Amino acid sequence: MELKPETPWDGTPDISARIVVAINRVASVLRAGMWEFATAENLNPTQADILQLLRDRTHGVRLSWLAVQLSVSAASASDSVAALVAKGLVRKDRAEDDKRATALWLTDAGKTLAEKQAKALGFADDAAAALDREVQERLLVGLFKLIAELQKTERFPALRACLSCRYFEANKFPGSPAPHHCALVKAPLPIAFLRIDCAEQEPTDPVTERRNWTAFA
Ligand code: SF4
Structure with missing residues (x-):
């Protein structure tokens, strides 16, 4: 049987595994920053994610699209959207491309809060910009x-x-x-x-x- 010499690095996970761990860690830090912001603004994490997904949209967004992006059910996305509408941060209107359908936009107050939210995660942008x-x-x-x-x-x-x-x-x-x-x-x-x-x-x-x-x- 051929014996291979041991090296101090034999137990090192593959590069692919370490890439996934690194992305996971970065995502955790971003999520923690997002939760901190959401808690201070009395939003739950899904509501905070919806603000970011609707930010800078020139066209209205469908609820079904939001649910897919958030990896939640349509019912769960609908509850979060209803809460944001009640807070005056999101408005519903007829979709531009199908008058029978409903689309979602940020209100002016929602746009202001979404900008504030983006700045709360500015630490990550600063880190990337430093490269x-x-x-x-x-x-x-x-x-x-x-x-x-x-x-x-x-x-x-x-x-x-x-x-x-x-x-x-x-x-x-x-x-x-x-x-x-x-x-x-x-x-x-x-x-x-x-x-x-x-x-x-x-x-x-x-x-x-x-x-x-x-x-x-
Ligand atoms: S319009 Fe389409 S191709 Fe042009 S910058 Fe936007 S995503 Fe890219």
């Missing part, structure tokens, strides 16, 4: 690739990201530093400018979306 620009770009691309892989598991909720957007034109300028193109603003789109949550995003068809994410992974 070298090159490290920030590599990290962003790495996270996009991880999301692309996770999407294959079909556990990842729909994102309002460039790669899922009907205005995104993949690899329109192959080999250039800005290979992609946004047909909405009619401008080349460098990888460092890809959006993960764009207010103007409109979903593309499922086949194109899958092709874009698969090509990126």
Whole structure:
């Protein structure tokens, strides 16, 4: 039997496992910051998440979309939305694209509170901004690739990201530093400018979306 020499690092978990632990730790710190803010503003964590999901939306958002993003049932999302409506932070109105459906927007008071909430998590943005620009770009691309892989598991909720957007034109300028193109603003789109949550995003068809994410992974 061949005996391999032991090294002090034999018990080190794989890089993939340590990536997951690191993301989990960062998420815990962000969640703790969010809970601190929510408690001070008399919101529960789901209500605080809804404020962030509705922030900067130019179009109304459906309750079903919110429930998927929050990984909760439609009934649970509906309870949280009702509480936010009662607090005057969210308003319901007819959806722009279907007058029989209802959509949700932040009220002015809701927008003010959502801005305050974003500033409460500014410590994380400051930490990311302190990294070298090159490290920030590599990290962003790495996270996009991880999301692309996770999407294959079909556990990842729909994102309002460039790669899922009907205005995104993949690899329109192959080999250039800005290979992609946004047909909405009619401008080349460098990888460092890809959006993960764009207010103007409109979903593309499922086949194109899958092709874009698969090509990126
Ligand atoms: S920047 Fe916004 S509108 Fe343009 S491709 Fe990306 S998600 Fe779509």
